[in-house]
Amino acid sequence: MNIVVLVKLVPDTYSERKLSDTDHTLDRDSADAVLDEINERAVEEALQLKEAHGGEVTALCVGPDRAVDAVRKALQMGADKAVHVSDAALHGSDVITTAKVLAKAVGTIDGVDLVIAGNEASDGRAGAVPAILAELLGLPQLTHANKVTVEGDTITVERATDDGVLHLQATLPALVSVSEKINEPRYPSFKGIMAAKKKPITTLTVADLGLDPAGVGLSGAWTAVLEAAPKPPRTAGERVEDNGDGGTKIAEYLVGQKLI
Amino acid sequence: MVAERTLPTSEAEDLIALVREIARDELAPKAAEHEEREVFPRDAFRLLGRTGLLGLPYPERFGGGEQPYEVYLQALEEVASAWMSVGVGVSVHVMSCYALANHGTDEQRDRWLPDMLAGDLLGAYALSEVQAGSDAAALATRAVRDGADYVLTGTKAWISHAGHADFYTLMARTSDAGARGISCFLVPGDTPGLTAGAPERKMGLTGSTTAQLHLTDARVSAQRRIGAEGQGLALALSSLDSGRLGIAACAVGLAQAALDEAVAYAKQRTQFGRPIIDFQGLEFLLADMAAAVDSARATYLDAARRRDRGLPFRRQAATAKLIATDAAMKVTTDAVQVLGGAGYTRDFPVERYLREAKVTQIFEGTNQIQRLVIARELRRA
Numbered sequence: 001m002n003i004v005v006l007v008k009l010v011p012d013t014y015s016e017r018k019l020s021d022t023d024h025t026l027d028r029d030s031a032d033a034v035l036d037e038i039n040e041r042a043v044e045e046a047l048q049l050k051e052a053h054g055g056e057v058t059a060l061c062v063g064p065d066r067a068v069d070a071v072r073k074a075l076q077m078g079a080d081k082a083v084h085v086s087d088a089a090l091h092g093s094d095v096i097t098t099a100k101v102l103a104k105a106v107g108t109i110d111g112v113d114l115v116i117a118g119n120e121a122s123d124g125r126a127g128a129v130p131a132i133l134a135e136l137l138g139l140p141q142l143t144h145a146n147k148v149t150v151e152g153d154t155i156t157v158e159r160a161t162d163d164g165v166l167h168l169q170a171t172l173p174a175l176v177s178v179s180e181k182i183n184e185p186r187y188p189s190f191k192g193i194m195a196a197k198k199k200p201i202t203t204l205t206v207a208d209l210g211l212d213p214a215g216v217g218l219s220g221a222w223t224a225v226l227e228a229a230p231k232p233p234r235t236a237g238e239r240v241e242d243n244g245d246g247g248t249k250i251a252e253y254l255v256g257q258k259l260i
Numbered sequence: 261m262v263a264e265r266t267l268p269t270s271e272a273e274d275l276i277a278l279v280r281e282i283a284r285d286e287l288a289p290k291a292a293e294h295e296e297r298e299v300f301p302r303d304a305f306r307l308l309g310r311t312g313l314l315g316l317p318y319p320e321r322f323g324g325g326e327q328p329y330e331v332y333l334q335a336l337e338e339v340a341s342a343w344m345s346v347g348v349g350v351s352v353h354v355m356s357c358y359a360l361a362n363h364g365t366d367e368q369r370d371r372w373l374p375d376m377l378a379g380d381l382l383g384a385y386a387l388s389e390v391q392a393g394s395d396a397a398a399l400a401t402r403a404v405r406d407g408a409d410y411v412l413t414g415t416k417a418w419i420s421h422a423g424h425a426d427f428y429t430l431m432a433r434t435s436d437a438g439a440r441g442i443s444c445f446l447v448p449g450d451t452p453g454l455t456a457g458a459p460e461r462k463m464g465l466t467g468s469t470t471a472q473l474h475l476t477d478a479r480v481s482a483q484r485r486i487g488a489e490g491q492g493l494a495l496a497l498s499s500l501d502s503g504r505l506g507i508a509a510c511a512v513g514l515a516q517a518a519l520d521e522a523v524a525y526a527k528q529r530t531q532f533g534r535p536i537i538d539f540q541g542l543e544f545l546l547a548d549m550a551a552a553v554d555s556a557r558a559t560y561l562d563a564a565r566r567r568d569r570g571l572p573f574r575r576q577a578a579t580a581k582l583i584a585t586d587a588a589m590k591v592t593t594d595a596v597q598v599l600g601g602a603g604y605t606r607d608f609p610v611e612r613y614l615r616e617a618k619v620t621q622i623f624e625g626t627n628q629i630q631r632l633v634i635a636r637e638l639r640r641a
Contacts, residue, residue, distance in 0.1 A: 076274070187282055190312030190325045193274045 001055035001150065004106055005046040005079065006117040009063050009070035010036040013122055023218060024225035025092045026123055033066065035073040038118030040185035042178050045148055046116050047078045053150060056080045058109050062090065062101050068201065075196035076188035083108060087206040092218025099132035101216065104209035106137060112173055114155065119144050119177040130177035140170035143177040263516050265334055272331040279335045282311065283342035291343040294467040295612060300424055301467055304346050309379020314353050318361050322373040329564035333509040340513030344616045345467035347513055351506030352420045356383030356429045358499035359444050363487045372446060376427065384425035386416040386473055387496050394629050397439035397493055401475060403432035408482055410445065412475040422471035423456030425449050431492045442492035446484045453478035464615030500625060504577045507624045508560035508584035515553045515588040518595035518613045522546060525599050542598060549591045556587040575637035582630040585620035592617040
């Protein structure tokens with residue numbers, strides 16, 4: 001089974017994340033960057049499926065040159081090879097452009113049976129790329145999967161919702177997006193680190209994919225960030241004196257905040 | 261603050277990044293509770309083993325990472341910084357593989373070393389006895405040849421991982437020829453007649469089990485003797501040179517953790533309307549702590565680089581152990597001072613760091629023995 005897994009370099013959630021002052025895109029220099037945790041789970045799922053069914057795992061990344069760190073992490077975990085689309089023209093691309101580029105890049109990989117993505121990146125948090133990509137590729141989309149099973153050419157996933165568990169089924173090839181409950185991703189081993197150095201990474205530009213550089217990036221985006229402000233500093237909070245009615249006071253506070 | 265490192269290769273950088281991730285996400289969150297409850301974290305070693313961190317400085321052909329000491333020690337420092345008991349445990353394991361890796365026959369190494377480095381197994385090093393501490397040559401545990409076996413009888417003391425270890429690199433007396441009557445054995449942990457005593461009730465490193473090891477007619481195949489009869493002490497002492505570098509790295513990691521905690525606290529704690537880091541009294545204390553950490557790290561790295569180049573490093577290793585562990589004692593003590601009353605409570609980790617620092621001045625050769633080694637090397641030069 002040939003699996004393509006989408007990986008993305010995002011600012012570490014442990015560090016302070018900022019938008020740049022000039023064009024309100026992500027300020028990539030302000031924070032440590034890591035492979036998005038949801039992508040680690042996507043890679044883990046791909047590796048487990050490969051271990052069960054054989055085949056090959058290709059990590060696919062769209063991002064600036066330094067995003068190769070995310071690609072390398074996926075290779076260290078055990079992916080076999082990688083495709084990295086890196087082009088300055090892509091700066092500021094919206095979800096639609098990103099999905100178009102990904103679709104073209106998936107097209108460069110032979111015999112793809114399954115595309116696995118995280119359901120939502122921890123930086124942009126649009127959560128739309130997997131669905132758009134599936135539409136562009138003409139693949140059935142099985143999103144927000146908590147569990148994935150493949151038997152023959154049938155893929156079944158479980159999706160947990162507030163109303164119960166949904167069972168989705170499709171015939172391969174297909175696209176799956178995984179939720180954060182799907183698995184616990186493995187750590188790379190030192191042997192994995194050493195092996196990753198020898199694994200092939202194909203680097204492509206927008207032109208290599210047959211796309212017009214003028215149509216991608218900030219200028220081609222359907223959405224624009226007009227304004228951005230840092231989140232206000234955390235305030236001291238409110239102290240509740242418990243005179244036997246502490247529970248009620250907390251409940252009143254939460255009702256006031258529309259939390260319950 | 262993350263320790264700033266200069267590393268020789270990109271794979272070393274990736275390795276340190278991986279160790280930091282595991283230390284932050286898997287080790288640090290569990291340390292306080294395990295230490296409080298005095299529970300040995302066997303699973304933590306399994307994780308490190310799977311990741312390849314228990315065999316870093318050994319050859320690839322036996323399943324090791326073939327990393328120079330310069331890199332292995334910095335990885336070890338990161339582990340110790342998150343959890344000292346685990347850092348010391350990794351150092352002990354690596355030292356317990358040393359005799360076989362460096363003095364075993366090819367046949368012995370092919371047979372046992374890959375499993376010892378693969379990560380499922382945990383090792384221990386058994387040299388000391390109750391009456392043979394600094395004077396290791398006074399050890400009395402006997403190994404008597406009986407056909408294809410040796411029969412071991414006696415009691416080893418202060419054994420890290422006693423009762424948990426899968427194998428012991430153990431020194432025992434095969435003749436009465438003093439320092440030249442000692443031999444080295446690779447003893448399986450499940451050998452009949454081998455039992456661990458009750459864990460010592462220690463001041464610190466309470467997550468790491470230390471106990472006596474009792475040997476009562478314990479049969480060990482003669483094939484498991486490492487080196488010739490009588491070579492055991494020389495072999496044990498040569499592995500100590502490397503082991504001391506491990507302890508130096510652990511001590512620096514511990515001191516770095518204490519410094520980080522002290523700086524973070526001094527930035528957020530306000531008195532007289534200002535963060536206390538703005539008072540020169542604290543500022544100078546913190547600066548001295550940082551200088552002690554940096555210089556200790558530089559000292560062990562210098563010794564490590566000599567080792568990696570095949571140069572003599574016995575004196576430098578003893579110096580590194582002395583400097584780094586004294587630095588850890590000073591820095592952890594001062595970290596408690598920076599946190600004031602809070603630092604004296606078990607709600608903050610620095611009092612534990614202080615307790616953990618003390619033993620580093622004692623084990624792997626007391627700091628008095630380190631001075632003796634340094635002076636002996638000076639005399640010889």
